[in-house]
Amino acid sequence: MIYATRRFEFSAAHRYWRSDWSAEENERVFGPCAYPYGHGHNYTLDVTITGDLDPRTGMVMNMTELKALVSEVLEEFDHKHLNEDTPYFCEQLPTTENIVRVLWRLIAARLPHTARLARLRLYETSDxxxxxxGAEETTFARMYAFSAAHRLHSPLLSDKENLAIYGKCNNPNGHGHTYTLEVTVAGPVDPETGMVIDLTAMDRTVRSVLDRLDYRHLDREIAAFATQPSTAENIVIYLWQELAPRFEGRLRHLKLWETRKNVFEYTGPGAALPHTRHNR
Structure with a gap:
């Protein structure tokens, strides 16, 4: 199956506010997003289509045609206040989750029969x-950072073997990284909040795990790495084991950047990795 992705951008304002809630409840749940006049973002939208190749053109769909089609949809959103200037958020909040589902409906209806919308990814911010x-579940992702030192050294190998395999990473005094972790959860969109998960609760959950690693030496201070090397592979598995029970079945995917060039992904034991794209 061939997938083709085109990136689009638009700018818009929005506000999270439920008129049937008190001001205190709105501010508790939505925080600054409930401020009275709204706020704005430079949104980025990745539109991925799939279908059979046209034998004449060698394309799933002409990207020029896709650009025109999606741009026409986004005209209704670009430089608008989503609550005030569009009809789509009278009865639902313009959360990232709700916006991407609205855009799906509008774009899918305009595609030619030879192409099919495979997925939309909407960035509210880069992280x-x-x-x-198109399924019932929507995925929501957030990026986090933590800084840690470590030494790659396996107790199952001799000192000579460790040095041969790990090289500079076997330095006895260790070295370190600022790790970046992408956490993806999934579930139905809550009809009241328009969210898959409360962002404050998600941040609190992830930080409760990462803060134990942040500014630490993994091998010397984290028990899990006393008997296994602190490779990025083992770190991302460890993070899954710690986070998955806390998300009660909603965790779908972890992606760990050790450096800009070394990236590691995990979706739990026995699960296949989803189709991923490196857009940044």
Whole structure:
């Protein structure tokens, strides 16, 4: 199956506010997003289509045609206040999760019969986005950082073998990284909040795990790495084991950047990795 992705951008304002809630409840749940006049973002939208190749053109769909089609949809959103200037958020909040589902409906209806919308990923900021593929569940992702030292050294190998395999990473005094962790959860969109998960609760959950690693030496201070090397592979598995029970079945995917060049992904024991794209 061939997938083709085109990136789009638009700018818009929005506000999270439920008129049937008190001001205190709105501010408790939505925080600054409930401020009275709204706020704005430069949104980025990745549109991925699939279908059979046209034997004449060698394309699933002409990207120029896709650009025109999606741009026409986004005209209704670009430089608008989503609550005030569009009809789509009278009865639902313009959260990232709800916006991406609205865009799915509008774009899918305009595609030619030879192409099919495979997924949309909408970035509200570079470290927060929602993705939708037409199913009941919507995925929501957020990126986090932590800094830690470690030494790659396996107790199952001799000192000579460790040095040969790990090289500079076997330095007895250790070295370190600022790790970046992408956490993806999935579930139905809550009809009241328009969210898959409360963002404050998600941040609190992830930080409760990462803060134990942040500014630490993994091998010397984290028990899990006393008997196994602190490779990024083992770190991302450890993070899954710690986070999955806390998300009660909603955790779908972890992606760990050790450096800009070394990236590691895990979706739990026995699960296949989803189709992923490196858009940044």
């Amino acid at each position: 927060l986005w929602a993705e939708y593929d």
